Amino acid sequence: MTAYINLEQVNFRWPQGGQVLSEINLSIEKNQTIALMGANGSGKTTLSKLILGLLKPTGGRVLLAGRPVESYSLAARGRLLGYVFQNPERQFFAPDVAEEIGFALKYRNLSPEKIQERVAEMLALFELEQYAATFPFNLSQGEKQRLALAAILAPRPDFIIMDEPFLGLDWLRKQRLQAILERVRNEGVGYLLISHDQALCARLCSQTLTLEGGRLL
Numbered sequence: 244m245t246a247y248i249n250l251e252q253v254n255f256r257w258p259q260g261g262q263v264l265s266e267i268n269l270s271i272e273k274n275q276t277i278a279l280m281g282a283n284g285s286g287k288t289t290l291s292k293l294i295l296g297l298l299k300p301t302g303g304r305v306l307l308a309g310r311p312v313e314s315y316s317l318a319a320r321g322r323l324l325g326y327v328f329q330n331p332e333r334q335f336f337a338p339d340v341a342e343e344i345g346f347a348l349k350y351r352n353l354s355p356e357k358i359q360e361r362v363a364e365m366l367a368l369f370e371l372e373q374y375a376a377t378f379p380f381n382l383s384q385g386e387k388q389r390l391a392l393a394a395i396l397a398p399r400p401d402f403i404i405m406d407e408p409f410l411g412l413d414w415l416r417k418q419r420l421q422a423i424l425e426r427v428r429n430e431g432v433g434y435l436l437i438s439h440d441q442a443l444c445a446r447l448c449s450q451t452l453t454l455e456g457g458r459l460l
């Protein structure tokens with residue numbers, strides 16, 4: 244059995260740039276909680292986009308649930324992996340917050356009542372009730388971050404990749420997100436958490452990986 248996420252000898256370089264990632268080998272099981280650290284520009288976001296198939300490796304291969312990531316449709320990848328972008332507003336497209344959260348649920352064979360219930364649950368969990376009808380782009384940075392997480396968690400993905408989800412959150416919201424991720428973890432859902440906060444990584448993840456000089460330490 245291959246792991247849920249498998250990177251085999253993955254290399255990546257930008258067309259005009261230098262090598263960003265060199266010979267990355269990585270196996271992650273569905274229920275693992277992994278922290279990914281590394282200096283600015285070390286390639287953390289690049290690595291996460293390679294896992295999602297948003298970038299293509301210049302060498303090596305990426306497998307999701309045993310199959311090359313590029314063999315899945317974007318929608319199918321979305322079902323295998325929830326992904327929270329470093330700049331979450333890039334992923335918003337709905338006219339209001341409630342629809343942004345509910346969108347992915349429409350494709351999961353859920354009844355309209357169940358969808359409504361799940362959206363309400365997420366609005367409450369991320370303290371977004373008062374913004375249910377707000378245009379996502381008008382939210383504050385921290386609210387956008389919470390909306391992105393609410394939208395990703397709503398369909399209950401098996402594995403989540405989060406690129407600096409604590410960025411822009413105030414102290415209280417950081418504590419709350421921490422509690423939410425602890426709950427997610429206790430439910431057996433794995434994640435890859437990109438963060439610069441060593442204490443948070445230690446608390447929320449069973450293993451920490453560091454990118455340095457294009458390699459995983």
Ligand SMILES: Nc1ncnc2c1ncn2[C@@H]1O[C@H](COP(=O)(O)OP(=O)(O)OP(=O)(O)O)[C@@H](O)[C@H]1O
Binds near residue numbers: 281287
């Ligand atoms: N579209 C692009 N074209 C060329 N180079 C790029 C592009 N996007 C990123 N890079 C370069 O790739 C390298 C890795 O960037 P990446 O965004 O993966 O770093 P990161 O570890 O996520 O950094 P941060 O902690 O600042 O988020 C950097 O040197 C960056 O300048």
Ligand SMILES: [Mg+2]
Binds near residue numbers: 287288289329406
């Ligand atoms: Mg980054």
